[in-house]
Amino acid sequence: MVLSLKQAFLKEGFAEEIKSTLNLSDSSPDDPLKDPVRIEGTLKNSAGTVLLTLSADTVLRSVCARCLEEISLPFSGEFSHVIVENLSSEKNDADFIIAENDELDLCELVRSDLLLTIPPRFYCKEDCKGLCSICGKNLNTDSCDCKQEEFGSGKKLSNLSELLNK
Numbered sequence: 093m094v095l096s097l098k099q100a101f102l103k104e105g106f107a108e109e110i111k112s113t114l115n116l117s118d119s120s121p122d123d124p125l126k127d128p129v130r131i132e133g134t135l136k137n138s139a140g141t142v143l144l145t146l147s148a149d150t151v152l153r154s155v156c157a158r159c160l161e162e163i164s165l166p167f168s169g170e171f172s173h174v175i176v177e178n179l180s181s182e183k184n185d186a187d188f189i190i191a192e193n194d195e196l197d198l199c200e201l202v203r204s205d206l207l208l209t210i211p212p213r214f215y216c217k218e219d220c221k222g223l224c225s226i227c228g229k230n231l232n233t234d235s236c237d238c239k240q241e242e243f244g245s246g247k248k249l250s251n252l253s254e255l256l257n258k
């Protein structure tokens with residue numbers, strides 16, 4: 093979705109509501125943004141720049157980093173950006189977004205906003221037990237009889253004390 097900001101830049105006092113549903117998926121299997129993203133916001137002319145504020149709402153799709161179960165996580169975020177037609181020297185600031193030819197690709201912007209905000213890992217629940225490192229069973233729903241390696245086992249110590257007692 094490409095917005096034309098020509099009017100927004102021209103008219104002092106310009107204000108416009110934005111309401112849309114964007115499809116932001118990049119079609120890769122591990123993309124968390126598979127679901128449509130609902131956005132609502134405003135474009136406002138503010139002293140020659142355009143102020144964009146919006147909220148984005150979606151359901152993230154991912155897998156639990158411990159047990160690999162698929163999970164869906166409702167997510168919403170608020171974003172705002174100052175958009176300029178070009179960067180003059182006194183506005184040389186990374187916080188500005190330049191609208192080339194007075195156009196703004198809203199999909200690209202919202203996608204990068206979301207990817208910067210969402211957590212890098214997801215868990216199905218806080219105390220997810222994960223998978224057994226030996227048989228691979230999901231320990232949240234299954235149990236197994238695998239003996240987990242014990243480190244610093246007491247056995248050697250008791251052998252030692254037996255020896256010492258002799």
Ligand SMILES: [Zn+2]
Binds near residue numbers: 156157217222
């Ligand atoms: Zn899990």
Ligand SMILES: [Zn+2]
Binds near residue numbers: 228
């Ligand atoms: Zn096991």
